[in-house]
Amino acid sequence: MNNAYEYIVYQADSMLQQLCKTRRDLHKYAERGWCEIRTSSLIAGRLTELGYQVLTGPDVCLGSARMGLPSEEQLEAEYKRAIAQGAVQPFAQQARCGYTGVIGLLDCGDGPTVALRFDIDALGLSEEHGTGHLPCAEGFSSVNNGVMHACGHDGHTAIGLGVAEILINLKKHLHGKVKLIFQPAEEGVRGARSIVEHGHLDDVDYVIGNHMNESQGNYQIGLTSGATLASTKIDIFYKGRAAHAGTAPEKGRNAMLSAATVVLNLQSIPRNGQGGTYINVGTLHAGSGRNVICDSAKLEVEVRGETTALNAYMEDYTRRIAESAGNMHGCSCEIKLMGATESLESSPDMLSYCEKICREKLGLSVAPLSSKAGGSEDFAYMVNRVRSHGGKGLFFNTLAPCSGGFHTKDFDFPESFLCNGVKAFCGLTYDLLTGGRP
Numbered sequence: 001m002n003n004a005y006e007y008i009v010y011q012a013d014s015m016l017q018q019l020c021k022t023r024r025d026l027h028k029y030a031e032r033g034w035c036e037i038r039t040s041s042l043i044a045g046r047l048t049e050l051g052y053q054v055l056t057g058p059d060v061c062l063g064s065a066r067m068g069l070p071s072e073e074q075l076e077a078e079y080k081r082a083i084a085q086g087a088v089q090p091f092a093q094q095a096r097c098g099y100t101g102v103i104g105l106l107d108c109g110d111g112p113t114v115a116l117r118f119d120i121d122a123l124g125l126s127e128e129h130g131t132g133h134l135p136c137a138e139g140f141s142s143v144n145n146g147v148m149h150a151c152g153h154d155g156h157t158a159i160g161l162g163v164a165e166i167l168i169n170l171k172k173h174l175h176g177k178v179k180l181i182f183q184p185a186e187e188g189v190r191g192a193r194s195i196v197e198h199g200h201l202d203d204v205d206y207v208i209g210n211h212m213n214e215s216q217g218n219y220q221i222g223l224t225s226g227a228t229l230a231s232t233k234i235d236i237f238y239k240g241r242a243a244h245a246g247t248a249p250e251k252g253r254n255a256m257l258s259a260a261t262v263v264l265n266l267q268s269i270p271r272n273g274q275g276g277t278y279i280n281v282g283t284l285h286a287g288s289g290r291n292v293i294c295d296s297a298k299l300e301v302e303v304r305g306e307t308t309a310l311n312a313y314m315e316d317y318t319r320r321i322a323e324s325a326g327n328m329h330g331c332s333c334e335i336k337l338m339g340a341t342e343s344l345e346s347s348p349d350m351l352s353y354c355e356k357i358c359r360e361k362l363g364l365s366v367a368p369l370s371s372k373a374g375g376s377e378d379f380a381y382m383v384n385r386v387r388s389h390g391g392k393g394l395f396f397n398t399l400a401p402c403s404g405g406f407h408t409k410d411f412d413f414p415e416s417f418l419c420n421g422v423k424a425f426c427g428l429t430y431d432l433l434t435g436g437r438p
């Protein structure tokens with residue numbers, strides 16, 4: 001090879017068919033957070049085949065730090081489904097019970113440790129079945145009812161496996177360690193914390209993550225200096241007492257009233273002068289019959305803030321209102337934490353470094369640096385942990401003219417852009433492990 005960057009570009013372009021095949025297979029068998037048993041088993045199998053040291057099961061995610069886990073019965077049913085859909089052993093067994101993270105390690109001697117994060121989960125959404133939707137026309141739309149890759153994580157996973165192949169072929173040129181982190185349950189910001197709390201980011205010098213995003217002009221890579229939003233997802237449960245609505249309503253404890261009170265009062269949390277804050281009550285389920293005093297209610301709520309502190313302000317206020325609304329009508333209130341993330345900002349010098357490598361070494365066009373981030377991303381936990389001990393973090397976007405919208409039933413993306421993601425990850429890792437520095 002003339003030059004390693006040329007090799008990376010050539011290899012990434014040459015593997016397009018393979019990236020499509022992987023992506024389409026994952027898309028067809030979409031799996032939600034903590035249920036990515038088939039996905040996880042295929043990743044672990046491939047990394048093992050390539051020659052990586054592979055961590056799976058409780059060695060990846062700290063059990064007690066996982067958030068928003070489905071019930072044991074659901075997880076068991078998902079295990080059976082995954083086996084029927086071709087999950088491979090022994091890795092499927094290791095991913096059972098909500099341990100679906102995978103880490104691939106490549107030790108190339110002395111030098112920095114570079115961690116790359118790829119998220120692997122799908123969303124709870126039913127996919128479009130019309131033939132105008134490419135996955136349907138081409139026969140790879142989701143066979144799992146109500147589950148769909150509508151955020152591109154099938155593409156992210158395919159990129160990760162492509163990166164794994166190229167980096168191991170470059171092994172003899174690298175000095176340092178590579179950690180490929182395949183993260184479960186990014187949707188609902190539930191998974192990253194369990195990997196961080198296990199300690200996997202404690203020895204990392206550089207951590208790099210990516211998400212596909214809408215095109216900006218003809219640019220291929222997007223970088224933002226702004227922060228993503230910190231967010232907390234909670235479920236609120238009210239327990240009251242049922243009673244006859246006509247003869248003895250006073251004997252009841254009306255959970256519906258607590259729920260209605262909390263919905264309206266959450267919207268009245270005062271604004272905060274330090275920056276933007278958001279709240280949404282997404283669902284409310286309550287009651288069992290027209291003539292029965294409602295004895296239970298459940299609400300799904302999320303708050304967000306421009307900074308971790310602003311999010312904490314929203315969360316504390318929400319918890320206080322929720323408790324008070326329960327007390328008001330004599331109902332008990334239980335609050336379950338379902339997901340959380342901090343705000344995320346790339347290290348400033350990593351942004352200019354990424355721009356330089358992508359433009360000058362890989363021939364990728366990079367959109368002008370924008371300050372607009374928005375949304376939430378639990379990769380924040382990884383970046384913040386690495387930055388807390390003096391390391392650096394980078395979050396970049398691979399840009400593509402996506403169709404439909406993110407998180408909608410007709411979402412799709414042009415697969416050719418997957419090669420750009422592979423190039424950026426490999427180019428940055430190669431440079432860092434051959435003495436390059438931001």
Ligand SMILES: [Zn+2]
Binds near residue numbers: 152186
């Ligand atoms: Zn996503």
